[in-house]
Amino acid sequence: KAGVTQTPRYLIKTRGQQVTLSCSPISGHRSVSWYQQTPGQGLQFLFEYFSETQRNKGNFPGRFSGRQFSNSRSEMNVSTLELGDSALYLCASSLGRGSSSYNSPLHFGNGTRLTVT
């Protein structure tokens, strides 16, 4: 079974530009979540999409947005890039449901390394 695929692996952008990152989840997974990882802040939750709807959002400015398509593939967009946006952006997929005794764990891709100059 193929894992979570993120493209591109590396990106270099200039301040003020915008960028779009792509994520293909594991087959059958309907939930896609995005995280930002930096040395100083660690892994921070950006947002979650389930069946094309945003289900939860973290504490990031409106420059960060996302969407999910009917095939569960997801994209995130960052507009007006700032130097502080340089980070590893990770996508994770899961079944997106659970019970009192079971959580569908998140499975992560290898990320997109974004460098803003």
Add this chain to the structure above:
Amino acid sequence: EDQVTQSPEALRLQEGESSSLNCSYTVSGLRGLFWYRQDPGKGPEFLFTLYSAGEEKEKERLKATLTKKESFLHITAPKPEDSATYLCAVQEAGGTSYGKLTFGQGTILTVHP
């Protein structure tokens, strides 16, 4: 606000020297506690989910345990290939969102041959 604190920040072991990593957490209601392993240049790899105090799970040389305030990841007779950053994360109970985890800063484990 959920909080997760991992200790130590870094741990250096000799091959075969067993030890434990700690994860202390504060959450209003725990839906699940997760352990991940992350190798350089890669995304986190899922290891375990723990749901309630007293629960234990094992996989090869790793054993995870959970109390009401903390979790431990015990590494028995580690090998150099166990070297990685180990991340702990909690998911808060309630709501329909299953994608939000609050992560600790991680423990960097280095095992020397």
